[in-house]
Structures are given as structure tokens and as C-alpha cells.
Amino acid sequence: xxxxxxxxxxxxxxxxxxxxxxxxxxxxxxxxxxxxxxxxxxxxxxxxxxxxxxxxxxxxxxxxxxxxxxxxxxxxxxxxxxxxxxxxxxxxxxxxxxxxxxxxxxxxxxxxxxxxxxxxxxxxxxxxxxxxxxxxxxxxxxxxxx
Amino acid sequence: xxxxxxxxxxxxxxxxxxxxxxxxxxxxxxxxxxxxxxxxxxxxxxxxxxxxxxxxxxxxxxxxxxxxxxxxxxxxxxxxxxxxxxxxxxxxxxxxxxxxxxxxxxxxxxxxxxxxxxxxxxxxxxxxxxxxxxxxxxxxxxxxxx
DNA sequence: GTCTTAATTAGTAAAAATTATCATTTAAAA
DNA sequence: TTTTAAATGATAATTTTTACTAATTAAGAC
Numbered sequence: 001x002x003x004x005x006x007x008x009x010x011x012x013x014x015x016x017x018x019x020x021x022x023x024x025x026x027x028x029x030x031x032x033x034x035x036x037x038x039x040x041x042x043x044x045x046x047x048x049x050x051x052x053x054x055x056x057x058x059x060x061x062x063x064x065x066x067x068x069x070x071x072x073x074x075x076x077x078x079x080x081x082x083x084x085x086x087x088x089x090x091x092x093x094x095x096x097x098x099x100x101x102x103x104x105x106x107x108x109x110x111x112x113x114x115x116x117x118x119x120x121x122x123x124x125x126x127x128x129x130x131x132x133x134x135x136x137x138x139x140x141x142x143x144x145x146x
Numbered sequence: 147x148x149x150x151x152x153x154x155x156x157x158x159x160x161x162x163x164x165x166x167x168x169x170x171x172x173x174x175x176x177x178x179x180x181x182x183x184x185x186x187x188x189x190x191x192x193x194x195x196x197x198x199x200x201x202x203x204x205x206x207x208x209x210x211x212x213x214x215x216x217x218x219x220x221x222x223x224x225x226x227x228x229x230x231x232x233x234x235x236x237x238x239x240x241x242x243x244x245x246x247x248x249x250x251x252x253x254x255x256x257x258x259x260x261x262x263x264x265x266x267x268x269x270x271x272x273x274x275x276x277x278x279x280x281x282x283x284x285x286x287x288x289x290x291x292x
Numbered sequence: 293g294t295c296t297t298a299a300t301t302a303g304t305a306a307a308a309a310t311t312a313t314c315a316t317t318t319a320a321a322a
Numbered sequence: 323t324t325t326t327a328a329a330t331g332a333t334a335a336t337t338t339t340t341a342c343t344a345a346t347t348a349a350g351a352c
Contacts, residue, residue: 021319021328042309057331062310064329078226081339083309097270108266112258117281120254124243126283133279135263137272167299167348188338203302208339227310229338295352306341317330322323 002089007034011073011088018071025053029064033074033088039096039105041085077105077134095133101142108135148235153180157219157234164217171199175210179220179234185242185251187231223251223280241279247288254281 011030012022020026028049032040040048046061065086068074074088077096085105095113097106113133121128138146157176158168166172174195178186186194192207211232214220220234223242236253243252259279267274284292 019328023319023329025330055331057333059311059332060330066311076226078224080222080224080230084226095266097266097272097274099272100275106270106272108269110262110266112262116256116258120241120243120256120281121283123254124252125286126243126245126252126281127289128243128281128283129246130283131279131281133277135266135272135274135277137267137274137276140271143273165299169300169348171301201302203304205303205340206301209300212340293352296350297348299346299348301346302344304342306339308337308339310335310337312335313333315330315332317328318326319328320326322325 004031004035004089007089011068014071014073015067020067025049025056025060026064028052028056029061030068030088033065033068033086036087036089039077039085039087041083043083045086078132093130093132095135097135097137099139099142100136101138101145104139106139150177150181150235153235157214160217160219161213166213171195171202171206172210174198174202175207176214176234179211179214179232182233182235185223185231185233187229189229191232224278239276239278241281243281243283245285245288246282247284247291250285252285 008031011034012027015022015026015030029045032045032048038044042058042061042065045065046056046058049056049061065074068088069076073091074086075091075093077085077087079085090107095108095110097108098104110133113131117128117131120126154173154177157180158173161168161172161176175191178191178194184190188204188207188211191211192202192204195202195207211220214234215222219237220232221237221239223231223233225231231251241254241256241259243254244250256279259277263274263277266272
């Protein structure tokens with residue numbers, strides 16, 4: 001995992017470079033997504049920030065997530081049913097392994113993906129910009145409960 | 147692409163086997179998703195069915211998609227922003243290449259995926275149930291327009 | 293073919309997730 | 323300090339999906 005402190009600094013620099021103000025609320029959100037423990041949802045981020053900012057508005061969370069997405073500093077993991085979740089620690093596309101029982105998300109190492117991307121580009125004549133690779137299954141812990 | 151007529155028959159058989167009635171509306175929806183031209187959204191399916199069933203309710207489309215999903219006869223492609231789209235012609239997980247300009251969806255051939263799945267299962271100790279692999283890029287036609 | 297019944301439908305209300313609006317506040321540069 | 327454009331909080335509006343209910347209908351029994 002990338003050093004969360006470095007990630008916070010990188011995010012702040014990017015925000016400044018694009019003329020965004022560094023408000024306390026924004027900073028708090030940046031700190032949470034820089035760690036991205038458990039790949040939090042908007043609601044989870046909201047709850048966590050509210051501990052320090054009880055008056056925080058949900059709209060502010062959405063607003064900042066939108067900006068961080070636009071700047072490429074946060075990765076959105078879309079779930080067909082259920083809300084999106086976010087990773088600001090590794091904001092580049094990477095594979096996920098998701099437990100359908102408890103929702104845990106693990107990041108596996110998969111080197112062969114780049115090769116695959118090239119193959120697809122050649123075969124389809126698309127200019128590939130990004131990708132999404134998620135495996136859904138049952139984690140070791142949830143398997144033991146069955 | 148699998149023969150759409152065979153797909154319709156397979157879907158109907160599955161529906162019957164599970165005690166579902168074959169209504170004209172349901173049949174019309176099955177026919178559309180069996181072809182899945184362009185990987186239609188709920189709205190697209192709704193519009194298309196309404197040509198033959200002007201009184202068709204949107205709820206009916208959602209209800210039948212839900213049933214077909216449960217029976218494994220339709221695959222849901224989730225898009226983080228924007229609605230879901232569906233493939234009832236190839237209802238098993240398979241890679242997609244999606245044009246971010248025009249929304250076109252292409253199904254590339256990628257054999258190496260099974261091997262990847264095994265690797266991930268070993269590395270993470272998850273029991274992998276399914277997966278999702280989508281590439282996003284710009285198709286040949288949209289590239290030529292730039 | 294007719295009858296019976298449980299499933300399905302249409303229409304609409306409700307819920308959930310996200311985005312827009314706007315008056316007020318505030319970060320940051322002069 | 324002062325100024326100003328951007329950000330916030332609160333809430334309304336929008337979008338997507340699900341829930342509800344009375345009326346309709348497919349499919350099996352007779």
C-alpha cells in the first residue's frame with residue numbers, strides 16, 4: 001500500500017495546482033480516501049468525516065469525490081447493485097477481489113493484465129484508455145462460516 | 147453470437163421450469179434480450195417493447211429483468227455512472243470493450259482469463275464465483291472523428 | 293371449451309442514490 | 323485587512339430502481 005501521508009500530499013498538490021481551495025472539510029475527506037481502508041462508500045466516508053465535522057453535508061462529500069475523480073486522484077469501484085466505493089490510495093485501475101458475503105475487497109497481484117490490454121487493442125482497434133477487472137467470490141473467513 | 151432463436155427457446159424453457167408464466171410481454175422482453183443488439187439498457191428495452199405493447203409498464207421490464215438475472219439467463223453490465231445494460235445472448239461473464247464516446251460495446255476473444263482466475267483464487271484463497279472485465283476506450287470510428 | 297386460481301400486469305407511489313440550487317461562509321491572494 | 327471567487331450546508335430536484343395494489347390473464351383441471 002502506498003504511504004497514505006504521501007498520498008494526502010499528492011492529492012493536496014493536485015488540488016492546489018487546479019485552483020481548488022484547501023478547506024478543512026476537503027482535507028478531512030482527502031485524508032480518508034488516501035488511506036481508503038476497506039474501500040469506503042460515500043456513506044462510509046460521510047460517517048467518518050462527521051466525527052470531526054458534525055455539520056458536514058453529504059453534498060460536500062459528493063462534490064469532493066467528483067473533483068478527486070476528475071483529477072484522477074481517486075478510483076471509483078462501481079457495483080451494479082449497491083452504491084459505489086472508492087480508492088484514493090491506488091487511484092489507477094487495478095484488479096479487485098470482492099467478497100459477496102461481507103463486502104471485503106482485496107487487491108491481488110496480476111502482471112499479465114498489461115499483455116491482455118495490448119491484445120485487446122490489436123484485436124478490436126480500440127484506443128484503450130482504462131479498464132476494470134473485478135473478481136467476485138467468497139473470502140476465506142466467510143467460507144469457514146458456512 | 148449465439149443463435150437468438152435458440153436463446154429465446156432456452157430462456158422460455160428456463161422460465162417454465164421455474165413455474166413462470168409465459169405472457170406476451172415477457173416473451174417480447176425475452177426476444178429483445180436474446181438478441182441484445184448493442185447491449186440495451188432498461189430504457190432501451192422499454193422503448194423497443196412499447197412499439198408492440200404501447201401499454202407496457204416500465205415496472206414490468208424491471209421485474210422481468212430481475213427474474214432473468216436470477217435465473218442466470220441475462221448478464222448485467224454495470225456502469226458506475228449511467229444505468230445498467232444487459233446481455234441475454236451471452237449470459238455468462240465475458241470481457242467487454244466499451245467506447246466512451248458512442249457507448250458501443252464489443253466482445254473480444256480472450257482465452258487467458260481462465261488461467262488468471264485460477265491464479266487469483268490461489269493467491270487470495272477466495273472461492274471465485276464470477277468476474278467482470280471491461281476495457282474502456284475509443285472505437286475506430288470515433289477515433290476518425292477527432 | 294369453460295372454470296378456477298395464482299401469477300402477472302399497469303399504474304403509481306415510495307425509496308435510494310446522486311446532482312442541482314442558493315444563500316451564507318471562508319480560503320487565499322492583493 | 324480587504325476583496326473575491328470558490329466552497330459549504332441545507333434542501334429541493336432528479337434519476338434509477340423497487341414496492342404496492344387492484345385488475346387482468348396464462349395455464350392447468352375439469
